[in-house]
Amino acid sequence: xxSIVADQLTKQFGTFTAVDHISFQVKRGEIFGFxxxxxxxxxxxxxxxxxxxxxxxxxxxxxxxxILTQSKLIKxxxxxxxxRFSLYNDLTVFENMQLxxxxxxxxxxxxxxxxxxxxxxxxxxxxxxxxxxxIPLGWKQKLAFATAILHHPDxxxxxxxxSGVDPIVRREFWKLIYQTxxxxxxxxxxxxxxxxxxxCNRISIMSDGQMKLIGTPSELKEQMGVNSVDEVFVKFVNR
Amino acid sequence: MRTILILIxxxxxxVFRNPLLISILVVAPLVQFVIFPFCADYEIKMLDIAFIDNxxxxxxxxxxxxFNSSGYFIPHGVLQSQSEAEEMMxxxxxxxxxxxxxxxxxxxxxGQPTQISSTANAINTVKAGIGTGYVQEVIGDYMRQFSERxxxxxxxxxxxxxxxxxxxxxxxxxxxxxxxxxxxILVILVTxxxxxxxxxxxxxxxxxxxxxQVNVTPIRRWQFLIGKMIPFWILxxxxxxxxxxxxxxxxxxxxxxxIPMLLGVTAIYLLVMLGLGFFISxxxxxxxxxxxxVLFLFIVFVLLSGLFTPTEGMPDWAHKINYFNPMxxxxxxxxxxxxxGGDFLSVQKETIVLSVMAVVINTGAILSYRESSK
Numbered sequence: 011x012x013s014i015v016a017d018q019l020t021k022q023f024g025t026f027t028a029v030d031h032i033s034f035q036v037k038r039g040e041i042f043g044f045x046x047x048x049x050x051x052x053x054x055x056x057x058x059x060x061x062x063x064x065x066x067x068x069x070x071x072x073x074x075x076x077i078l079t080q081s082k083l084i085k086x087x088x089x090x091x092x093x094r095f096s097l098y099n100d101l102t103v104f105e106n107m108q109l110x111x112x113x114x115x116x117x118x119x120x121x122x123x124x125x126x127x128x129x130x131x132x133x134x135x136x137x138x139x140x141x142x143x144x145i146p147l148g149w150k151q152k153l154a155f156a157t158a159i160l161h162h163p164d165x166x167x168x169x170x171x172x173s174g175v176d177p178i179v180r181r182e183f184w185k186l187i188y189q190t191x192x193x194x195x196x197x198x199x200x201x202x203x204x205x206x207x208x209x210c211n212r213i214s215i216m217s218d219g220q221m222k223l224i225g226t227p228s229e230l231k232e233q234m235g236v237n238s239v240d241e242v243f244v245k246f247v248n249r
Numbered sequence: 250m251r252t253i254l255i256l257i258x259x260x261x262x263x264v265f266r267n268p269l270l271i272s273i274l275v276v277a278p279l280v281q282f283v284i285f286p287f288c289a290d291y292e293i294k295m296l297d298i299a300f301i302d303n304x305x306x307x308x309x310x311x312x313x314x315x316f317n318s319s320g321y322f323i324p325h326g327v328l329q330s331q332s333e334a335e336e337m338m339x340x341x342x343x344x345x346x347x348x349x350x351x352x353x354x355x356x357x358x359x360g361q362p363t364q365i366s367s368t369a370n371a372i373n374t375v376k377a378g379i380g381t382g383y384v385q386e387v388i389g390d391y392m393r394q395f396s397e398r399x400x401x402x403x404x405x406x407x408x409x410x411x412x413x414x415x416x417x418x419x420x421x422x423x424x425x426x427x428x429x430x431x432x433x434i435l436v437i438l439v440t441x442x443x444x445x446x447x448x449x450x451x452x453x454x455x456x457x458x459x460x461x462q463v464n465v466t467p468i469r470r471w472q473f474l475i476g477k478m479i480p481f482w483i484l485x486x487x488x489x490x491x492x493x494x495x496x497x498x499x500x501x502x503x504x505x506x507x508i509p510m511l512l513g514v515t516a517i518y519l520l521v522m523l524g525l526g527f528f529i530s531x532x533x534x535x536x537x538x539x540x541x542x543v544l545f546l547f548i549v550f551v552l553l554s555g556l557f558t559p560t561e562g563m564p565d566w567a568h569k570i571n572y573f574n575p576m577x578x579x580x581x582x583x584x585x586x587x588x589x590g591g592d593f594l595s596v597q598k599e600t601i602v603l604s605v606m607a608v609v610i611n612t613g614a615i616l617s618y619r620e621s622s623k
Contacts, residue, residue, distance in 0.1 A: 113252055
């Protein structure tokens with residue numbers, strides 16, 4: 011059973027084609043990496059799949075729902091973490107989680123338990139009452155992730171979740187991703203860091219809005235005759 | 250319901266954690282409210298006046314007494330010479346000098362042309378102009394009574410008609426500009442909170458990207474907008490009520506009409522302004538654009554609203570634009586209810602118009618606010 015099925019998904023802004031007929035499937039519980047240079051169309055693709063942007067043509071099925079006609083239902087079943095940190099800086103850690111948890115209609119009592127459990131696993135219990143503006147970026151990203159999965163979504167979209175974050179937090183972050191995926195949550199993640207790409211079950215490389223390569227990291231390395239995803243990417247770009 | 254409540258809570262938390270916004274919402278308006286009415290006061294009272302009486306007749310004394318008892322001048326007595334008068338005016342001791350010519354009484358009774366000269370200190374042109382108006386009025390009044398007493402109709406009849414004209418403009422015992430300006434400022438404040446603060450607030454969420462995080466949730470757009478609207482509506486109403494208290498305590502202006510009715514119309518007006526704010530925020534890309542749009546509309550609204558200039562004097566096209574100016578309707582309500590003690594019947598038309606505006610603009614705002622863009 012596939013969590014994500016994209017079928018000729020296309021987005022044009024005027025004469026510029028940001029996403030050009032991409033088709034792919036992602037299995038449930040899979041960690042799927044979106045690689046590509048800046049402007050390759052990764053964010054646009056994610057925005058269409060999460061219901062923030064309507065496609066120009068083509069469609070996709072997310073968690074069994076159609077993005078063209080069932081975007082309200084999709085929104086209940088996905089989590090989304092944007093490229094820019096977009097929790098409220100002038101609310102505390104707890105207030106942010108409470109706000110979004112409530113919007114997702116998690117019952118009051120359960121919400122509290124979930125928030126504290128989540129903060130405990132992030133080792134951020136002490137920061138519960140701290141304004142988000144005053145915690146470091148790495149923690150903010152972890153918090154954003156925890157908030158995005160608070161309502162137990164089927165699929166989480168992560169748009170460059172680790173950009174600007176130090177290596178230690180990055181490793182912790184990937185631990186979180188693995189943990190979440192092991193519970194059957196599908197992860198779609200975009201990244202610039204090629205070492206991170208190695209952690210994905212499957213990756214795709216986008217360029218000029220098209221999906222040029224798709225496969226497991228080892229498949230792609232074999233295909234290109236190189237030793238790392240980094241080399242795959244460089245070789246692909248120079249081709 | 251729970252969703253809306255948490256949104257309201259979020260909004261209040263944010264407002265009270267933002268010291269700049271707090272000062273915009275509370276301190277700035279109150280300071281404005283207390284200072285502005287004193288600056289925007291067009292009224293001139295207590296002009297210093299002195300006389301030179303070359304006639305020393307009973308009529309000239311009578312005229313001087315009329316001036317002194319009119320309540321608009323501080324009398325500085327009858328001076329002996331022109332040079333003394335000039336000296337006093339040079340030192341700003343007097344604003345107006347009235348000179349009654351010799352044989353004034355005689356000429357008046359024999360029907361010969363005669364004239365009283367009035368000299369105004371024109372360093373302050375407004376003061377001089379208004380002062381001269383007062384003088385004309387006092388003399389005109391006196392002459393009217395004089396001709397009635399002495400049956401001298403034709404000659405003075407014409408002059409009286411002319412003076413009556415200036416009467417409308419300058420001389421109005423009831424005219425107290427604070428009575429108009431203070432409630433007007435209240436209107437401006439409510440408008441600013443309703444339109445400006447909400448527009449900036451929503452555009453800011455767009456700018457920093459938090460709205461995106463909200464848009465990927467299953468929240469409905471009307472829920473989101475209502476969650477924004479209620480907090481600012483409450484702030485606006487609080488501000489208005491606080492304003493009414495200040496109006497009473499500082500300026501001694503009591504609402505003549507029904508206060509609950511006034512609050513009701515204000516509530517509707519605030520909805521119009523909130524809707525307009527949201528509409529602007531969905532059109533504007535960033536806070537700067539939103540600010541310019543609000544500023545532009547605001548100036549048009551204020552100038553046409555009849556706060557600084559009466560709407561009656563405006564050309565026809567301005568009247569037509571005013572049909573779309575919610576502020577002019579609300580200003581009308583304020584004038585009628587606060588100053589004249591009008592009942593609901595007198596503001597029925599305005600209330601209906603404002604209600605229609607509220608419905609139209611809020612529907613527009615909800616429709617134009619998109620969670621997914623094309």
